[in-house]
Amino acid sequence: MQPSVKRGKLAKIAGCNIETIRYYENIELLRAVDRTSSGHRVYSSDDQARLRFILRARELGFSIAELRGLLGLVDSNEYTCGEVLAVTNNHITTIQQKISDLKRLEQTLSDMAQKCDGGEVPDCAIVDAMFH
Template sequence: MNYEKYSIGQLAKKTACKVETVHYYEKVGLMPEPPRTEGGHRIYSLAHVKRLNFIRRSRDLGFRIEQVKELLKFIDEPNHYCGEVKAMAMQQSRVVQEKIDDLQRLKSALNEMVTHCASGDKPVDDCPIVDALFTERAAEHY
């Protein structure tokens, strides 16, 4: 059987990842250590490409490194079920929603501060936005 083999540069390019990121994921145990040529160069396979894509997509969805390790454990070890993955995805969805809610509160607070600034020609000493930022818990005042 003929297997495609990739250098670390080719793997990085194929997965839109940086070489340093591949090294980091190997270091933290997300990516398995690949076999090496006699000259010591890493040789990656399609399985590495798929795993790296999985890791990247998981990270894009906001999963922390430890959570990605847990997801990969579900794949790598026997006797795991889709329900376990679903539970993690549902929890991550709640985390994302909390971040969205926080960002919306920040946006409202910033917009409220901006509305208190009638013009942009006041000296900074008289700027209501600067005053609000000096106030403890400024975002909660609005």
């Protein structure tokens, strides 16, 4: 990790777009950072670590609200592992519900597809099922 970097370099290091960094700044997940005399933002090693945390949490599917909650805990410097576990367990429950919903969706679409003969006429069981 470099001691301080400009936004473009931070984007390269973190493997994200500059716009992603701007977005996280705009929604205040990344804090306002110092600027050079020429006006360039300079990101400290702590800022770099925070961005990595944000990006990893997003990869794991945490919503912005969940992420804001996690960062609030971390920023308080008084969080417990139990509090972080509770947020994580809630997220796991959300993921399990989404998986269940996707399985139902898959089954519904599979059922519709099985009723379609894939012929050359415009009479389609899938379209009919979607209209009813």
